[in-house]
Amino acid sequence: MAMAMGWFPTPFTRTTTSIINCTNHHPHHALDASYVKRAALLSDKSACFTSPHPNFGCVIATTGNVVGEGYLYAQGTTPAEVQAVEAAGEFCRGATAYVNMEPGDCHGDYTAVSAFIKAGITRVVIGIRHPLQHLRGKAIQSLRAEGLQVDVLGEDIRSISIEDALKSCLVVNAPLLYRSACRVPFSVLKYAMTLDGKIAATSGHASWISNKESRSRVFELRGRSDAVIVGGNTVRKDNPRLTPRHGGGHLPMRIVMSQTLDLPEVANLWDVREVPTIVATQRGARKSFQKFLASKGVEVVEFDILNPKDFVDYLYDRGYLSILWECGGTLSASAISAGVIHKVHAFVAPKIIGGKNAPSPVGELGMVEMTQALELIDLSYEQKAPSKPPHLQDVKFLSGQTNGSEHHNTPPTGTIGSDVLISGYLQPIPDLTPIIPSVDETSAIDPSISPYDAPIIFFYKTWDPYGSFSNFSPHPIRLPDENGDYVTWSSVEHYYQAHKFVGSSNPNALSYIEAIRSAKSPEEAARMGRKTQREHPDTVRADWESKKTEVMYKALKCKFSIYPHLNSMLLSTSGCILVEASPHDLFWGGGRDGEGLNYLGRLLMKLRSEFLGDDDTHKPEISARY
Ligand SMILES: NC(=O)C1=CN([C@@H]2O[C@H](COP(=O)(O)OP(=O)(O)OC[C@H]3O[C@@H](n4cnc5c(N)ncnc54)[C@H](OP(=O)(O)O)[C@@H]3O)[C@@H](O)[C@H]2O)C=CC1
Numbered sequence: 001m002a003m004a005m006g007w008f009p010t011p012f013t014r015t016t017t018s019i020i021n022c023t024n025h026h027p028h029h030a031l032d033a034s035y036v037k038r039a040a041l042l043s044d045k046s047a048c049f050t051s052p053h054p055n056f057g058c059v060i061a062t063t064g065n066v067v068g069e070g071y072l073y074a075q076g077t078t079p080a081e082v083q084a085v086e087a088a089g090e091f092c093r094g095a096t097a098y099v100n101m102e103p104g105d106c107h108g109d110y111t112a113v114s115a116f117i118k119a120g121i122t123r124v125v126i127g128i129r130h131p132l133q134h135l136r137g138k139a140i141q142s143l144r145a146e147g148l149q150v151d152v153l154g155e156d157i158r159s160i161s162i163e164d165a166l167k168s169c170l171v172v173n174a175p176l177l178y179r180s181a182c183r184v185p186f187s188v189l190k191y192a193m194t195l196d197g198k199i200a201a202t203s204g205h206a207s208w209i210s211n212k213e214s215r216s217r218v219f220e221l222r223g224r225s226d227a228v229i230v231g232g233n234t235v236r237k238d239n240p241r242l243t244p245r246h247g248g249g250h251l252p253m254r255i256v257m258s259q260t261l262d263l264p265e266v267a268n269l270w271d272v273r274e275v276p277t278i279v280a281t282q283r284g285a286r287k288s289f290q291k292f293l294a295s296k297g298v299e300v301v302e303f304d305i306l307n308p309k310d311f312v313d314y315l316y317d318r319g320y321l322s323i324l325w326e327c328g329g330t331l332s333a334s335a336i337s338a339g340v341i342h343k344v345h346a347f348v349a350p351k352i353i354g355g356k357n358a359p360s361p362v363g364e365l366g367m368v369e370m371t372q373a374l375e376l377i378d379l380s381y382e383q384k385a386p387s388k389p390p391h392l393q394d395v396k397f398l399s400g401q402t403n404g405s406e407h408h409n410t411p412p413t414g415t416i417g418s419d420v421l422i423s424g425y426l427q428p429i430p431d432l433t434p435i436i437p438s439v440d441e442t443s444a445i446d447p448s449i450s451p452y453d454a455p456i457i458f459f460y461k462t463w464d465p466y467g468s469f470s471n472f473s474p475h476p477i478r479l480p481d482e483n484g485d486y487v488t489w490s491s492v493e494h495y496y497q498a499h500k501f502v503g504s505s506n507p508n509a510l511s512y513i514e515a516i517r518s519a520k521s522p523e524e525a526a527r528m529g530r531k532t533q534r535e536h537p538d539t540v541r542a543d544w545e546s547k548k549t550e551v552m553y554k555a556l557k558c559k560f561s562i563y564p565h566l567n568s569m570l571l572s573t574s575g576c577i578l579v580e581a582s583p584h585d586l587f588w589g590g591g592r593d594g595e596g597l598n599y600l601g602r603l604l605m606k607l608r609s610e611f612l613g614d615d616d617t618h619k620p621e622i623s624a625r626y
């Protein structure tokens with residue numbers, strides 16, 4: 001197979017190392033850069049515990065002293081900026097706030113911006129502008145309009161000393177930047193190979209090449225991903241589990257790509273009690289086996305032709321931000337050729353296994369000359385802490401390259417024993433700021449362009465336009481319980497999940513309700529509610545199926561009544577069909593191809609009619625498709 005030249009989809013990317021052309025040094029710039037970098041590192045703290053989401057960190061400082069810090073734990077939890085302001089208290093007056101990324105404020109309530117303004121912050125230093133077009137520049141504009149000085153790295157502050165901080169900001173939100181620029185999820189290929197470049201013995205046996213420390217590092221990488229992918233042959237040879245066993249909370253989806261569907265009937269991946277599995281295959285492949293998988297609770301997705309490009313497009317549509325490829329060389333070659341792999345982590349073990357036919361990490365790429373080799377950029381090397389003075393070290397680090405790492409998809413903790421980890425990018429992280437204009441700028445260029453004039457409004461992730469319609473949006477609600485006492489719920493999701501157990505006669509129900517109510521994020525509330533329902537169906541209230549839409553409606557009505565800006569946003573959609581674009585949830589969501597029942601969208605439309613005083617019964621039926 002010949003590889004086409006120029007197949008990387010990076011029309012508006014540039015390497016992070018070439019961003020700063022200007023070489024002036026300024027002492028304040030160095031301080032600014034160090035705090036922005038600190039904000040970036042802080043923002044990464046929730047990795048492994050919550051599903052990948054935009055990472056925000058905030059540091060507030062006065063004349064060289066940090067007075068407050070915070071980072072976003074998960075979608076829907078207290079914004080980093082608000083936490084930092086709360087921690088700094090009175091010290092905010094006249095202080096500077098440092099953030100790795102422009103605040104999103106995607107819910108229209110300008111929480112981060114107003115926290116800075118109210119607290120008396122006078123200057124804000126921002127690492128990168130928000131990568132999503134509908135949010136980019138919004139917070140910067142609002143802050144400047146209120147008289148705060150806003151400096152953006154690379155725009156208002158141009159100096160060589162900010163390069164490293166800027167890079168940290170890009171790396172820590174690399175998944176969002178790739179997603180936003182290339183419309184694909186961020187894909188990382190990870191493999192473990194022997195010193196002679198084999199990922200298994202000739203027999204196919206591969207457990208284990210890398211050592212225990214490296215493998216626990218892989219668990220962390222899994223915890224930072226939305227999905228882990230292997231090929232059919234890895235399932236046949238390894239019977240993998242693909243779970244993160246690092247003690248974090250986030251469990252990625254496990255995915256098998258198999259064209260033939262010639263897979264074993266007994267496999268760890270078919271046990272979906274703890275973690276779900278998707279099998280992607282070709283249309284019509286082994287229908288009886290598809291039925292078997294479905295009976296095990298495994299989701300089967302058919303493609304006309306199964307290939308990595310179409311598959312990542314599909315995962316993009318499903319809202320995935322970050323994918324870890326843990327396949328063998330056959331599928332990895334296919335994925336690299338398709339241009340979908342952005343980053344590589346190679347664990348190299350000091351072992352030699354030999355074998356002319358033993359597999360290697362990347363199969364056939366069709367290259368015949370070394371000049372065609374793909375060169376990785378932004379390299380990092382990691383190995384055991386030196387036990388000898390550097391000049392006697394066996395492994396030397398090339399100048400200008402970093403040893404160790406602190407970045408997204410390269411967890412910073414622990415060592416990897418006698419193995420070496422080499423990481424680098426196959427494609428530069430997109431730096432969007434100067435290339436794509438913001439919504440305001442776009443309208444200035446062409447006032448007829450409006451991104452929101454579609455008759456069907458889709459919503460799903462909370463940072464999307466209309467993301468506040470999601471039950472994961474960070475809008476606490478307060479409703480009376482069965483005794484009439486008011487209870488506060490951190491989100492509609494918390495309320496909904498907990499109410500599966502309200503009124504249940506099971507003695508454990510109360511503790512489940514309380515645990516869900518105290519969940520730190522809507523994601524955790526959802527995970528706890530679903531897991532408890534699956535594992536202890538006897539604790540679910542008997543009338544749940546017939547009452548769940550009523551419960552949801554009550555929570556939505558409360559949310560859209562108490563937040564005026566949400567109410568206005570809902571009413572502003574009058575005349576539009578609202579669809580929760582969840583491809584997974586075919587009851588509340590609309591499904592990938594409109595096959596879902598979209599009950600969340602329907603309830604929001606019903607609520608909108610109620611607020612507008614329309615009589616629903618006189619309206620035409622909303623199409624069954626939505
Ligand atoms: N050391 C390490 O890091 C790792 C080692 N391994 C080892 O590698 C060996 C397996 O390697 P390998 O055979 O390359 O396994 P892969 O994981 O690459 O699986 C290959 C299979 O992927 C499926 N596939 C689906 N779509 C495509 C596509 N478009 N292009 C290519 N393949 C596709 C096919 O499955 P089907 O045939 O079902 O249609 C194909 O046979 C095992 O011995 C395993 O132990 C595996 C992973 C990591």
Ligand SMILES: Nc1c(N[C@@H]2O[C@H](COP(=O)(O)O)[C@@H](O)[C@H]2O)[nH]c(=O)[nH]c1=O
Nearest residue numbers: 192206208209210238240241242243326
């Ligand atoms: N052999 C090998 C790896 N193999 C990868 O790990 C998978 C097994 O995962 P699990 O069943 O969850 O422990 C296996 O299928 C393959 O994808 N990984 C490594 O870090 N080091 C190793 O030496």
